[in-house]
Amino acid sequence: MIVAPSLLSADFTRLGEEVEMINTSEADWLHIDVMDGVFVPNISFGFPVMKAIASILRKPMDVHLMIENPQNYVSQVRDCGAAIMNIHQEACVHLHRAVTAIKDSGMKAAVTLNPSTPVVMLEDIIQDLDMVLLMSVNPGFGGQSFIGHTTEKIRQLKELISRSGSRALIEVDGGINDRTGALVSEAGADAVVAGNYVFGASDPLRAISTLKQL
Numbered sequence: 001m002i003v004a005p006s007l008l009s010a011d012f013t014r015l016g017e018e019v020e021m022i023n024t025s026e027a028d029w030l031h032i033d034v035m036d037g038v039f040v041p042n043i044s045f046g047f048p049v050m051k052a053i054a055s056i057l058r059k060p061m062d063v064h065l066m067i068e069n070p071q072n073y074v075s076q077v078r079d080c081g082a083a084i085m086n087i088h089q090e091a092c093v094h095l096h097r098a099v100t101a102i103k104d105s106g107m108k109a110a111v112t113l114n115p116s117t118p119v120v121m122l123e124d125i126i127q128d129l130d131m132v133l134l135m136s137v138n139p140g141f142g143g144q145s146f147i148g149h150t151t152e153k154i155r156q157l158k159e160l161i162s163r164s165g166s167r168a169l170i171e172v173d174g175g176i177n178d179r180t181g182a183l184v185s186e187a188g189a190d191a192v193v194a195g196n197y198v199f200g201a202s203d204p205l206r207a208i209s210t211l212k213q214l
């Protein structure tokens, strides 16, 4: 399993140490949640913080933009050092144009779906995507409970990917722990995001190892 701890649940008074923990861990990517207070009812952090993190991080940055009009920020996200740019289908009218711009900039392009958005919305874009991020909570906050219907969506997405010949990975975000991680792994997920389960653990390195073994 690809494991992407979400920095949203980190101790922001010790951001450097938390990033150093990720550097020494088995984590594959660091997941960065950017919120604008419009697309979601919360505000997290923005480009200056991302840049500072990137300057000490030795793993790829998986940036999840919970913002309106994400297509306007492709070059800024790239300049912050992101490897993967996740944009919400619900936040972007001209999704094909945005995905093309992300790929042209040299980043991997991922499209995120809210829990209530059906997988079929990706039918005409799936071949262009490097990854699909399925939200297993309503975006905006860490520490929420996993929505069980997500496993069915993973199966539907897996079917769409194999039917279309796409090479997109499936990432799942929200309420992931050892138990829900096993459920999404069994349903066909390639990658999991985990905030509270990792940064709230007494031994975050061990929590990451547990998810790696799913």
Ligand code: DX5
Pocket: 006, 007, 008, 009, 031, 033, 064, 137, 138, 139, 140, 141, 142, 143, 144, 173, 174, 175, 176, 193, 194, 195, 196, 197
């Ligand atoms: C939620 C964010 C998640 C969040 C996950 O809107 O997209 O990445 O940090 O946190 P947990 O794993 O605690 O649900």
Ligand code: ZN
Pocket: 006, 031, 032, 033, 064, 173, 193
């Ligand atoms: Zn996220």
